[in-house]
Amino acid sequence: MSAEPGQQIRRLRESVARLHAELTRYRLVAWTAGNVSARVPGQNLMVIKPSGVDYDDLAPENMVVCDLDGVVVEGDLSPSSDTAAHAYVYRAMPEVGGVVHTHSAYATAWAARGEPIPCHLTAQADEFGGEIPVGPFALIGGDDIGKGIVETLAGHRSPAVLMRNHGVFTIGRDARAAVKAAVMCEDIARTAHLARALGEPLPMAAVDVDALHDRYQNVYGQRPPSPASP
Numbered sequence: 668m669s670a671e672p673g674q675q676i677r678r679l680r681e682s683v684a685r686l687h688a689e690l691t692r693y694r695l696v697a698w699t700a701g702n703v704s705a706r707v708p709g710q711n712l713m714v715i716k717p718s719g720v721d722y723d724d725l726a727p728e729n730m731v732v733c734d735l736d737g738v739v740v741e742g743d744l745s746p747s748s749d750t751a752a753h754a755y756v757y758r759a760m761p762e763v764g765g766v767v768h769t770h771s772a773y774a775t776a777w778a779a780r781g782e783p784i785p786c787h788l789t790a791q792a793d794e795f796g797g798e799i800p801v802g803p804f805a806l807i808g809g810d811d812i813g814k815g816i817v818e819t820l821a822g823h824r825s826p827a828v829l830m831r832n833h834g835v836f837t838i839g840r841d842a843r844a845a846v847k848a849a850v851m852c853e854d855i856a857r858t859a860h861l862a863r864a865l866g867e868p869l870p871m872a873a874v875d876v877d878a879l880h881d882r883y884q885n886v887y888g889q890r891p892p893s894p895a896s897p
Contacts, residue, residue: 679714680727695769702747705842717744755813765842767849770834773856778829787868792876793883796824804831827852
């Protein structure tokens with residue numbers, strides 16, 4: 668039996684508040700920058716971080732519930748300044764259950780250059796299925812950032828996009844998956860930078876990238892046991 672709507676939102680408030688600690692743990696944000704949101708399954712709602720609140724002060728009770736037009740429906744604080752971007756992604760990509768935004772240093776440096784991160788590593792092939800693309804520049808506050816995210820990632824295997832002159836946005840089946848993609852994106856960006864500093868990174872064959880991505884997405888990790896035969 669599925670959880671009641673109120674119970675479902677309460678759990679998501681707890682999860683979203685907790686996941687913000689991963690952004691500071693992996694040094695993906697500074698001060699109050701960055702945000703995590705989660706779609707409320709089966710409802711036109713999302714849970715998102717409040718704007719300008721210190722990470723040490725984030726708690727389930729101050730997460731903000733908005734509809735998918737970015738209008739606050741539950742909460743006393745103003746939502747993140749990126750709320751319209753998150754809402755646009757949820758409206759346009761119904762398969763997405765979580766969105767994350769960071770200004771992590773190495774990945775944002777690639778965004779400042781307006782350069783995608785080429786796929787030279789097995790870990791990148793696993794998680795991103797190829798290069799990490801660059802999206803267009805857009806001003807904060809409206810849904811132009813969301814439009815750029817959707818246009819860039821449509822038909823792309825990467826769950827991360829480097830928004831030019833801005834930072835990283837990631838998507839996932841849920842908020843935890845989107846946070847994982849943000850952590851992996853920064854790790855890949857740092858290694859790619861170091862590899863370039865040493866010389867020209869070696870290319871990977873597209874067929875190998877495809878094989879690695881397929882294995883990681885469909886075989887790696889634990890799977891639920893098959894139902895017992897009658």
